[in-house]
Amino acid sequence: MRCDDALVAVSSRADGELSPADGDVLETHLAGCDDCRRFVDDVAWVRSSLRVEPVGRAPDVGPAVVALVRAEPPRRRGRVVVAAAVAAVAGLVAGATYVGIGSEGRSPAAADVPARVLAAQDGITAVDGRYTVSEPQGGGERTFEADLTYRAPESLALRVQETTAGAAPAERSDGALVVDADRWWHDATRECSAAAGLRCPAEPLRWSRSVTGREPFSDDAPVPLELVSPVDGFALSARPPGLGRRTIAGHEALGVSVTAAQVAGLLDGLSAAVELRPVHPTDRVELWLDEDHFVPLALLVRAAGDPERAAWASSVAVDDVPGDVVLRVNATDVRINDPSDPVAAPAAGADEAVDAGFRAAPDGDPVVSEVPEPQRVPAGFAAYRRGVVSTPGGPGVGVRSWSDGRAWFAVRATARWPGGRLFGDLGTDVRPVDLGAAGTGYTSGDGQQVALHTGGLDVVVRGSLPPGDVRDIAADLGIVGQPVPDDWAEATSARESDATATLPGLLTAGPIDGFGPPAFRVAGPGDDVSVTEARSGPGDRAFTLTQWRSASLVPPTGGDEVGTEVRGTTGRYSPQRGELEWVESGLAVSLRSDTLSLTDLLDVARRLKPA
């Protein structure tokens, strides 16, 4: 081996990119070459210099980015892909058709759990809970104690203390999240960012952030209401398999088996106060809920076993055996609707203070006055906070909200919407919905938001209520929604002939009994163009059919996908997303509905014909 080659080999070996055989040859050379041996030290010096990071952690640009995205000019939003991206993290390979494997087993006892979770939320006014949290890892275990205080509708304190045996006080990571309506305060230990084996400060890094001017029920400085009752996780029509009943901390509990993706809000809520290990969206979760109020009492997360999950685990440096328990939460004492102390107000002073831009305003305020109220507020609901949000570069937005226990809904409106896309944040699975006398509305994929566009006002209704209730409120605002202008992202103005010219071989559903005519939408540039056909039928029945050029499906993201025969090929179906996908004649096809069963979707698929 010549020195030239040896030096390159030293560099490659440092990166683990040299074969063992070449490594042996290199060793022989190094044994007799001082110059090249010196380079081994040089490479080590470069490495240690680069990997020693300054004390402190990367700034958190999340809230700023989200605020800017909200204020940004018109553009299509990528809900599905974002969800996929969260699942992807690293190392997914394109070019294969993935079919998830799962079971469609249902237990009658648990079949109505989603509806009951949504129905029970207005009966929750206070929760005082104490929980143990444990993360088994490498034979040992990190343990925490968590205290939760909740007062309806959006005051909450979550305090977590590490109790890991043998951990010195300085090594413990504790955290607290306190929300008191328009104020939000967060204090947590941050991890040292130096690479493994290098120096970290002896004291854990602590950082606190306070947010004032928080909009009612804002997602930007979230109240982990999912800890109180996992409403969002069950808003869609997934009917989880049941696990039976048991008694937890003196409460009768009902168990259901769900995916980590479904309880993501709940897990995020916990990790808001303390950094927990990551779990994969496909991980199986046994969730136990109080039988009367559906407050979570216990949670057990087990590592899923698919190859994608293994790739993810290695990318985030966790070493899980499929089936292993990776996270366990158990209530030791929970009182529901029996409040003692109020939520302690956030302590003054924080390392970082953020003003989220909401100001309470009286009814007479000109911007608040623009916000239409439902003529009939659902029984039990009372008016809650109202005011004005101003974002830099964005229009002033009026907000009114109502609540009943943990249940809530809010109406946001602005007369100054610049257009280009729907007001609100409805994602890409937007479809028009007929609101009867209230004209045309647009609903998000999860049905928890409905937007209306009128000549002078843009309005969005959002809430923790079942989709039908959100729609009823939107239809009761005394305004008449119009179809959005043709140049808006959600416009469904393309003609069938434009759509079929865009994607030759496009499948269309044709006339279906009881369903209205198709609305077509062509979106995206060049090779990435997609065509969506949206159809609405009787009642809630509606579906969207989206097609784009691709020889394969994207990797599954929900973890609940099951393989299924569709149009003579193997497709996959996600009960959680209500999405049936397959590839046909060079087009990837997604048939999606929150209201049609797999049988219905297969029926629709059978009718499809190339235009």
Next chain:
Amino acid sequence: MAGDLAAFEQVVRQHQQSVWRFLRRFLGDAVAAEDVTQETFLRVHRRLPSYRFRSSFTAWVFQIARNAGIDELRARARRDRLPPALATASGGTPTTTGRTGEARVEIDAALATLPVDLREALLLVEVLGLRYTEAASVLSVPVGTVKSRMFRARLRLAAWARAGENEGGGEDAGEAAARTGRARGRGEAGDEV
């Protein structure tokens, strides 16, 4: 409910640490790194609808971060009305706040002397721990090119450190590297594959 933005914020949280660490070294400036990290995620959000799993998501994010970093270097060069190479070298003044060890200031100054193509390859592999294949996909170059850039980057940094040791550190590192026989001779020999 605004699930896409909540999910997106999670994406930001998951990747911002690596993106910032990469950019901090790449730009040699913690404050600019924060701005460009923010810009990176705005671009990520804008392009999400066109992300089609042709590469790993992480590689895709780094690709965007690296392009945003290069744009920042160009803008800086325009601002300074200097040729890019000079602007890059002079922009290497460490401006981090907090406790800064000497070694760190030194490595930042050394990094500033590296051409952009060597610097970015080095940081992707050393700071972010990417495999050569992953770095190749971020940079859109063959794997062999990553290998040779890694080698050349290390050689130049080593030569820079040597020059500092021997001559009190006052000298321009690029010149030192060029004069060091080993750096020049071997550096060229290990050129692009």
